[in-house]
Amino acid sequence: MAERDVDRSVSQTVKAQLALRDQLLSGSLRPGERISELQAVETTGASRTPVRMALVRLEEEGLLEAIPSGGFMVKAFSERDISDSIELRGTLEGLAARFAAERGVSARELEPLKECLAAIDELLRQVPISVDAFSAYVTLNARFHALLTELSRSPPLIRQIDRASALPFASPSGFVMAQSALPEAQQILIIGQEHHRVVIDAIENREGARAEAVMREHARLAVRNLRLALRNRTHLDLLPALALIKSATD
Amino acid sequence: MAERDVDRSVSQTVKAQLALRDQLLSGSLRPGERISELQAVETTGASRTPVRMALVRLEEEGLLEAIPSGGFMVKAFSERDISDSIELRGTLEGLAARFAAERGVSARELEPLKECLAAIDELLRQVPISVDAFSAYVTLNARFHALLTELSRSPPLIRQIDRASALPFASPSGFVMAQSALPEAQQILIIGQEHHRVVIDAIENREGARAEAVMREHARLAVRNLRLALRNRTHLDLLPALALIKSATD
DNA sequence: TCCTCCGCTATTGTATACATAACGTATTCA
DNA sequence: TGAATACGTTATGTATACAATAGCGGAGGA
Incomplete structure (x- = not known):
């Protein structure tokens, strides 16, 4: 509940998407690694609903991959x-x-x-x-x-x-x-x-x-x-x- | 609450996405028309969360367009x-x-x-x-x-x-x-x-x-x-x- | 000792309640 | 009579509670 002052002007969804993309591109999330919603909630400060929307967007964008049994993982590229x-x-x-x-x-x-x-x-x-x-x-x-x-x-x-x-x-x-x-x-x-x-x-x-x-x-x-x-x-x-x-x- | 028996094997999100895509491609939703979540909830039988995920996916797919003030509209193509x-x-x-x-x-x-x-x-x-x-x-x-x-x-x-x-x-x-x-x-x-x-x-x-x-x-x-x-x-x-x-x- | 089955836990999928913002309408004042 | 403002309603954005499932670990039997 600490970081409540981080730019109220953008929606939680966009905030989460940007934060997660940063994490993906900066390499703090390893390819193949499963990405946990709860963990993403903690690191982004948004709640589960906007985080999930961000995850869906990032999957469509090609940075994440859906796991058949549920959830997403960081996509690996050859x-x-x-x-x-x-x-x-x-x-x-x-x-x-x-x-x-x-x-x-x-x-x-x-x-x-x-x-x-x-x-x-x-x-x-x-x-x-x-x-x-x-x-x-x-x-x-x-x-x-x-x-x-x-x-x-x-x-x-x-x-x-x-x-x-x-x-x-x-x-x-x-x-x-x-x-x-x-x-x-x-x-x-x-x-x-x-x-x-x-x-x-x-x-x-x-x-x-x-x-x-x-x-x-x-x-x-x-x-x-x-x-x-x-x-x-x-x-x-x-x-x-x-x-x-x-x-x-x- | 009627249509509960419609293929339990697929997730609500996928069900909603397919149903909405059908509506879009069959023309029952007109281009430029705003697409209401509540209405989509009624026609698809899923609840708001999976409907929203489906809407996000369809937007990324290019069939919908986000309205700046919120919500989605059916995309029009020249x-x-x-x-x-x-x-x-x-x-x-x-x-x-x-x-x-x-x-x-x-x-x-x-x-x-x-x-x-x-x-x-x-x-x-x-x-x-x-x-x-x-x-x-x-x-x-x-x-x-x-x-x-x-x-x-x-x-x-x-x-x-x-x-x-x-x-x-x-x-x-x-x-x-x-x-x-x-x-x-x-x-x-x-x-x-x-x-x-x-x-x-x-x-x-x-x-x-x-x-x-x-x-x-x-x-x-x-x-x-x-x-x-x-x-x-x-x-x-x-x-x-x-x-x-x-x-x-x- | 290994394999199997049962149960628990953790995480995702779904539903819904609450908050907030936008739009429309009505009323009032100029 | 027209325009502007205020209020109410409706829809979306967000949060959270609940349900279901998959994965894992332990225990028991072969």
Whole structure:
């Protein structure tokens, strides 16, 4: 009954969902582990009903798995699951880029994308990039992807892309962070930036196929680098979300 | 308190979810309409807690939409939403086919697909196709798509494809039914069957790009025909799920 | 010593009571 | 006559009590 003052403005359900997602992504809950409602009630401060609703939402989101006999467990992901999810998101983003190109986008709508691009250019000018700049890059990159997705003007597609980003490492910021441990990290960022530049150009010139192709290539690059990064786990173990990846099976 | 005998083996939550989904897809609930918990409690026979869980699940599934002030409403879909969803599913199925082709599939795994193919061939030999045969076709076609999806061996992808099929008309059986009103319906089925044949051939020969391309073409055909079908709504109005499509905006 | 069965405990599933917020209606004042 | 406010009703959000089931441990028999 202590923490009653924690932001009354949001509903208990949302509060519980956010708290549990944090626990899942930060690794304080181990994959395969059964998640106890009572325990969740204690850690989140909400009562059982909103906690249960949050659990259902997280299951639909793909972070939890229902146990047949009842209750939920933390879902475990293989390395393959992660790389498939990235490729999946890349494919969907490719479709989004194609929709944007084919359906036409006004100069005004492209403006924020170009600002993002310029801001990232500025950051990448540093060699080697500082920690702060890298953190800013992660944010800007996520923003770029979100804006690009929006350009498709297709609610079902946007929804699916959001879903595909739910898994740890499958989100735009997730896999960038995973790659940060690689020695050639900066070159990767520069190539990625080039992809961003091409996709904007393709959308501007209404070249749907080219816009789609470059986004898929973007994802393929990400998959390749994630694989590499998972080989030298040394630094990666710093990232708690890695705990979600069960023993590499492939 | 009357209907207590309705299949005790399933949980109240699942029962409520199925009942509500039926109501949504059959059109007894109109798009945009607010869905009352109390009303749902009466029609489903479950109590408020499982009904709420079912509502949350249906929202995550995309059939309902949360109202900011509280509660849920039946989601309305534009014609664009539907066709985008079909194209989306086609894109994902294309990826699934490519995965299957690239990763290799044993002859034994392809067997059920080929059986499906043969069974559909048998049905399509009838000209014109009977109502019963058409209904059998719908089932077999859905089975074919499900089996193909499984061949990808990628749980995240399979999950996303299932999600993309949740919308009315976006499922394999859904859009086939929608097209049934068209005069050239049988030709469409025959072309679709040819696509099925090609994708199996491509997977067998490990031609990933070809497998993917044909599935995307398959979806594009579906989109085109759905558009056509929505033009002559005469017969389509027989399908109650059409009620979910709000006034065509494009 | 091992296997089986019974019972207990702990956790989930379900129901319902209570609180709170929103919407509609009616009344009053300008 | 119209608009605004206040009150009442209704529906949702939350909490908790109750029921049922599954898992575990112990005890007894083979």
